[in-house]
Amino acid sequence: MEQSEHHFLNESTVEDVARTFKALADPTRVKILYLLSQEECSVGHIADVLNMTQSAVSHQLSFLKNLRLVKSRRQGKSLFYSYDDEHVIGVLKQVIDHSLHD
Amino acid sequence: MEQSEHHFLNESTVEDVARTFKALADPTRVKILYLLSQEECSVGHIADVLNMTQSAVSHQLSFLKNLRLVKSRRQGKSLFYSYDDEHVIGVLKQVIDHSLHD
DNA sequence: TCAACATATGAGCATGTGTTCATATAATAA
C-alpha cells in the first residue's frame, strides 16, 4: 500500500478540469446548455423559455462563451447562440441520463 | 423554429445534475477524487500527498460523503476513504482525458 | 485511566458567484 505508484495530474490540468465542471455546476447553466443542445436560440428566447431576465441570461452566455462552450451568430437584431463543445454537451447528457435513471 | 419541440428537464433533475457537477468543480476535490480513483486512502495520506491540512481534507471528504461520492472504512485509528460512485469517477476520467489530449 | 494519534466539526474570514438594476452598444425601420 505504501509503495503504490500514483499517477499525478499537473496543476494546470486539474484547474482546467475543475473549470470545465464549474461551467456545468449551476442549474441555470445546465438549463441553458441543455436547451442549446436541442436548438440554436436567441438570447430573448432563452430568457422566455427559462423565465429569466435578459440580463441574467446574457451574463451566463458571456460566461459560457469565455470558456468556448457556446458560440454566437448575429441575425438582424438578434444573436443566436449554439453549443461549441460537443464533448462537454456529451458529458452533460450523460449525467442527465444518469440522474434520470435511478 | 418557433414550432420546435423542446424536451424539458424538471427542476429536481436540473438541481441534481448541477449538484453532481459542483462536486467536481473544485481543484481540491478533483485531486482527491482522482487519487481515490487509484487507491483507497486515509485522510492523513491524502493530506500528505496533496499538501493540504488535515482539516481541509476532512471537510472536503465530508462534503463528498454527503453526496455519496465516497465512502469510508475504519481501520484502527485511521479512516480509509474510497470512491462510491463509479459513474461520477468515469465522468471525471473522461474530462481529464479530454483536457490532456488537446 | 491516561497519553498519543487520527479524524471530525464549528466558527470566522476572505473570496467567489449569480442575480438585479441601470445604462451602454448595436442593428433595423421609418
Next chain:
DNA sequence: TTATTATATGAACACATGCTCATATGTTGA
C-alpha cells in the same frame, strides 16, 4: 436622424464556498 428592438456590460448586493484555527470525538496502547 431618430425611435425601437435586442443584447451586452458594469456596479452593487446577498449568498455560497473553501480555507484556517481551535477544539471535540474516537481509537489504541501503556
